[in-house]
Each structure stands twice: as structure tokens, then as C-alpha cells.
Amino acid sequence: MTEGTKKPFIVREIRQEFPALRQLIYNKNLIYFDNGATSQKPQVVLDAINMYYSKDNANIHRGVHFMSQQATTEYEKARVTIQNYIHAKKSEEIIFTKGTTDGINLVAFSFGELLSEGDEILITAMEHHSNIVPWQMLCQRKNLTLRVAPINKKGELIIEEFDKLLNSKTKLVAVTHISNTLGTINPVKELAVKAHAVGAKILVDGAQSIQHMPIDVVDLNCDFFVFSGHKVFGPTGIGVLYGKEALLDKMPPYQGGGDMISRVTFEHTTYNELPFKFEAGTPHIAGGICLGKAFEFLSELDMDAVQKYEKELAEYAQDMLDTFEGLAIIGEAKKKTSVVSFVVEGIHPFDIGTLLDKQGIAVRTGHHCTQPLMDFFQIPGTVRASFAFYNTREEVDIFIAAVEKSINMLK
Amino acid sequence: MTLEEKQQEIISEFELFDDWMEKYEYIIDLGKEIPLIDKDKKTDDRLIRGCQSNVWLDAEVIDGKLLFTADADAIITKGIIGLLIRVLNNETPESVAKADLHFIKTIGLQEHLSPTRANGLLSMVQKIKMTALLNLDSTT
Numbered sequence: 001m002t003e004g005t006k007k008p009f010i011v012r013e014i015r016q017e018f019p020a021l022r023q024l025i026y027n028k029n030l031i032y033f034d035n036g037a038t039s040q041k042p043q044v045v046l047d048a049i050n051m052y053y054s055k056d057n058a059n060i061h062r063g064v065h066f067m068s069q070q071a072t073t074e075y076e077k078a079r080v081t082i083q084n085y086i087h088a089k090k091s092e093e094i095i096f097t098k099g100t101t102d103g104i105n106l107v108a109f110s111f112g113e114l115l116s117e118g119d120e121i122l123i124t125a126m127e128h129h130s131n132i133v134p135w136q137m138l139c140q141r142k143n144l145t146l147r148v149a150p151i152n153k154k155g156e157l158i159i160e161e162f163d164k165l166l167n168s169k170t171k172l173v174a175v176t177h178i179s180n181t182l183g184t185i186n187p188v189k190e191l192a193v194k195a196h197a198v199g200a201k202i203l204v205d206g207a208q209s210i211q212h213m214p215i216d217v218v219d220l221n222c223d224f225f226v227f228s229g230h231k232v233f234g235p236t237g238i239g240v241l242y243g244k245e246a247l248l249d250k251m252p253p254y255q256g257g258g259d260m261i262s263r264v265t266f267e268h269t270t271y272n273e274l275p276f277k278f279e280a281g282t283p284h285i286a287g288g289i290c291l292g293k294a295f296e297f298l299s300e301l302d303m304d305a306v307q308k309y310e311k312e313l314a315e316y317a318q319d320m321l322d323t324f325e326g327l328a329i330i331g332e333a334k335k336k337t338s339v340v341s342f343v344v345e346g347i348h349p350f351d352i353g354t355l356l357d358k359q360g361i362a363v364r365t366g367h368h369c370t371q372p373l374m375d376f377f378q379i380p381g382t383v384r385a386s387f388a389f390y391n392t393r394e395e396v397d398i399f400i401a402a403v404e405k406s407i408n409m410l411k
Numbered sequence: 412m413t414l415e416e417k418q419q420e421i422i423s424e425f426e427l428f429d430d431w432m433e434k435y436e437y438i439i440d441l442g443k444e445i446p447l448i449d450k451d452k453k454t455d456d457r458l459i460r461g462c463q464s465n466v467w468l469d470a471e472v473i474d475g476k477l478l479f480t481a482d483a484d485a486i487i488t489k490g491i492i493g494l495l496i497r498v499l500n501n502e503t504p505e506s507v508a509k510a511d512l513h514f515i516k517t518i519g520l521q522e523h524l525s526p527t528r529a530n531g532l533l534s535m536v537q538k539i540k541m542t543a544l545l546n547l548d549s550t551t
Contacts, residue, residue, distance in 0.1 A: 026431055347486075348464060348484050348485035348486065349463070350463045350464045350485040350487065350488065351439075351485050351486050351487045354435070354487050355432070355435060355487075358431035358432060358435060359432070365463060366463040367463075380463075380464075380484065381463060405432075409432070409435070409436055409439060410439060410486060
């Protein structure tokens with residue numbers, strides 16, 4: 001769909017597309033502010049799941065029969081939809097994975113095979129565990145060094161420190177696009193220029209950005225971009241690794257099995273071409289097809305308007321929370337979006353989360369899989385409200401009143 | 412009061428509450444009154460680490476009865492510990508080991524004791540039972 005045909009962004013209309021939002025939790029209208037963990041699904045995605053298993057269910061790529069071909073066509077169509085959405089040059093650069101974690105592990109293994117002792121991987125202090133642990137494992141396996149670029153108290157990457165850690169030994173920079181805990185938007189385009197200047201590649205963890213802003217992998221000039229389907233209004237168990245073709249071509253396969261081969265004998269196996277080289281075994285066919293539907297849904301939205309709306313919503317919530325005595329916002333980056341994390345003096349995040357739940361409000365509490373970040377701020381965890389375009393100001397108002405009530409009960 | 416009577420007493424108390432917030436208000440109050448573990452006993456071997464909140468538990472046997480002291484960093488967790496201790500304190504290791512803590516489900520707090528709940532309470536109950544069993548062995 002071209003720019004001109006995009007529907008105007010009207011929250012009330014968008015909400016109608018998400019049946020999960022229309023339910024009572026403990027007799028209260030659900031307020032779903034846990035979008036950083038997973039998003040709700042639009043009706044078109046739910047219908048597509050139903051349709052796939054009711055009608056099209058067949059194994060793909062190898063069947064000569066009608067249903068198999070139909071499923072293959074739909075699956076490959078989804079790949080192209082995603083390619084177009086993130087502006088990748090070729091559909092071969094879109095590898096279906098289980099999710100962000102799987103994509104990062106794939107790169108850590110396969111790109112890691114190209115690295116040797118003494119090489120360095122550079123990450124930041126605000127990474128999710130899934131963008132830390134695979135690199136630690138790789139470093140152990142290949143005797144590499146993991147460097148961590150520090151952040152300031154606002155939760156922003158300290159660029160000068162990043163620059164100091166980046167050197168000719170750095171082979172990969174792995175950085176989150178948007179911090180799942182802080183909402184900080186990292187300047188990944190700028191970091192890509194810096195990485196390439198020393199000959200390093202850059203992986204962008206897009207788990208928290210793909211659903212909130214337009215993504216153009218060519219413009220970002222990232223070498224890898226990974227995300228999860230379920231956070232971008234698609235099913236769980238499916239995700240995408242984008243990689244530049246030339247780089248993916250150089251990398252050995254991650255897993256062996258069916259579909260990823262060209263010819264197998266007991267003596268020797270030659271591998272299939274991209275993207276199948278990295279897609280061993282029967283994939284999550286329904287997941288891929290329905291993720292394609294999620295991106296078709298997104299393609300009809302004016303993502304610039306969405307981005308603006310979500311930012312304003314998060315700022316509105318943050319400004320209201322900021323007025324509470326003893327409440328501290330964790331993550332005050334100049335460039336941030338969609339996430340508000342906070343702690344309240346003398347009150348455990350778990351208690352606030354439990355009381356909000358009983359008022360029908362879903363937030364996340366705890367360390368958000370970023371324990372090193374919690375150590376940095378010297379807190380056990382935060383309460384995190386994370387927004388999507390279907391959330392409203394009215395919901396924020398109810399949330400704020402519920403936070404106030406909870407704090408008063410817990411004081 | 413028997414262990415079962417104590418459970419029934421808690422169930423009747425919770426029947427008075429109209430909604431969840433009232434229940435939790437009560438649990439929070441209970442959390443402020445639990446027999447606290449001595450500070451110097453808050454050691455790693457008495458720590459039950461949950462994904463989100465931590466619990467410390469100590470048990471002593473005095474005159475053949477188990478006496479528990481505890482603490483937690485989250486007040487709701489502490490309140491639920493308070494309920495558990497109220498039921499299990501001053502009971503013999505045998506009755507603690509055999510105890511069916513059905514009141515938790517009846518008053519609607521079973522989610523806090525589910526294996527997927529990240530607060531360490533299930534591990535705490537398991538540790539209480541284990542302590543009871545160990546003391547059972549030493550007295551027979």
C-alpha cells in the first residue's frame with residue numbers, strides 16, 4: 001500500500017480490531033500496559049491463524065499437492081511483505097526464526113564461526129539478557145572479549161565511552177534499538193557508521209522498535225536486525241533475522257536438517273541457498289504466514305502518526321507519575337518512547353504490580369531480563385508500563401489513579 | 412486451636428471482604444506484624460530467592476513445636492507468609508509435614524503459591540515442609 005492510501009490513525013477504531021482488549025479482569029475493564037512483553041493481536045491475525053489450520057495446513061517447500069503449494073505461496077508471500085516493510089533489498093535477507101533470542105543466537109553461532117581469538121564484541125550496559133548471554137557464550141567458545149559500553153544515570157549510552165571501546169579488534173557491535181526497561185532510543189544509525197569505520201559489523205536488537213517506528217534497514221545500514229513476531233502483533237514462536245546477503249552468504253549454517261540442504265550423501269552435504277540455509281526443519285508455517293498478516297495490518301497504518309501518539313502517551317504518563325512523592329522514573333533519556341519504568345521509595349515493585357493487577361491493570365514488575373541494568377541503578381526492579389498504539393489517555397488516567405491508590409495502601 | 416481450626420478462622424475472616432483490594436489491605440496489615448527473623452539470621456542459607464522478591468525463613472524446634480520467623484522484601488509476600496506462619500506456628504513437625512494448606516486456595520491466593528509465581532513462596536512452603544520432615548526424623 002502506498003503512503004497516500006494509509007488510513008488516518010484513530011485510536012478508538014484501532015482498538016476495535018483487538019478483541020483481547022475487550023475483557024473484564026477482576027470485574028474491571030482490562031488496561032493492558034504490558035506491550036513491551038507482548039502485544040495483543042488484531043482480528044486479521046486471529047482470522048489468519050484460524051484460516052491456516054482450517055484450510056491451508058500442509059508442509060511447505062517440498063509438496064507437489066495443492067495445499068502444500070498454497071501454504072508455500074502464503075509463507076513466501078509473508079517473507080516478501082516483511083522484506084518490503086523493513087525495506088530490505090531482497091527477500092533472501094529475511095530469515096524466519098523463533099524470535100529475537102533465536103536470531104541473536106543464530107548470529108552468535110554462525111557469524112561467531114568467522115571470528116577468532118582476540119576479537120572483540122561490543123554491547124551496551126542496557127542490553128536485554130538475550131543480547132548479553134549469547135555473546136558471553138560465544139566469547140567463551142572462541143576466546144573472544146566482551147566489552148560493555150556504559151550508560152549515564154539518565155539511561156543514555158555514553159557515546160564518548162562507546163568510542164573508546166570501539167577499536168580495530170571489534171568485530172561486532174550488538175545494541176538494542178530501544179531499551180525494553182528504560183525506553184531509551186539508541187542512535188543506531190550513528191553507531192553503525194562508527195562500527196563500520198573500524199571494520200566491525202552491527203547487530204540491532206529491534207525487539208522493542210519494530211512495533212513503534214518505521215524501520216528501514218538500508219537507511220540504518222545495520223548488518224543484522226532482529227525482532228520477535230509476538231511483540232509486533234503477530235504470533236509467538238516466530239521472529240525475523242534480517243542480514244545483509246553478502247554476510248549471510250559467508251556464514252555457515254546454524255542448525256542442520258531438512259530444508260537447509262541442497263544435496264546430502266553420507267560423505268558430504270551441500271547447503272541450500274539463502275534464506276533456507278538458515279531455516280532447518282519444518283518452520284512455524286502458521287506463524288510466518290500470520291506474521292505477514294500483522295505486517296499487512298501495520299502497513300495500512302500511518303506509523304509516523306503512531307510513533308508520535310505513543311510518545312505523547314508515554315510522556316503524559318511519565319509527567320503524571322513524576323508528581324508522586326518518593327516516585328522516581330528510571331530512564332530519563334532525551335530520546336525515549338513507549339515505556340515508563342519507575343520505583344517508589346520504600347515500596348517493592350512486586351507489591352505495586354500485584355495491586356495494579358487486582359485493579360485490572362497489566363504491567364510488568366521486576367528486572368525485565370536486564371539484571372546488570374538493575375545493578376547499575378542499584379534497584380531490585382521497576383514497575384514498567386509499556387504502551388501500544390491501542391492504549392488511550394483515559395487508560396493512563398485510570399492507571400495513574402490506581403498507582404496512587406496502591407502507593408497509599410503500601411505506605 | 413488445631414491447625415485445621417486456624418485455617419477455618421482465616422477463611423471466615425476473608426469471607427468478610429467484598430473485593431480484592433480489601434483482601435490485600437488486610438494482607439498488607441498482616442505483613443507488618445509477622446514474627447521477624449533476627450537480622451543476623453538473614454544469611455544466604457535462610458534466603459529463598461524468588462525471581463522478583465526474596466524471602467528469609469528460620470525455623471526452631473522448642474518443646475517439640477516448630478516456631479518460624481521470617482522476612483521478605485515485598486510486603487504482600489510478607490503478609491502471605493504471615494498467614495502461613497499463623498497456621499503452622501506452634502505445631503508439631505508431624506502436623507506441619509502433613510498439613511494440607513487448603514485455606515490458601517479458598518481465600519483466593521493460590522496464584523501466589525503457583526510454580527510460575529516468581530515470589531519464592533512455593534519454595535518457602537517446600538522448605539517449611541522439609542524442615543518439618545527433618546525434625547520428624549530426629550525425634551523418632
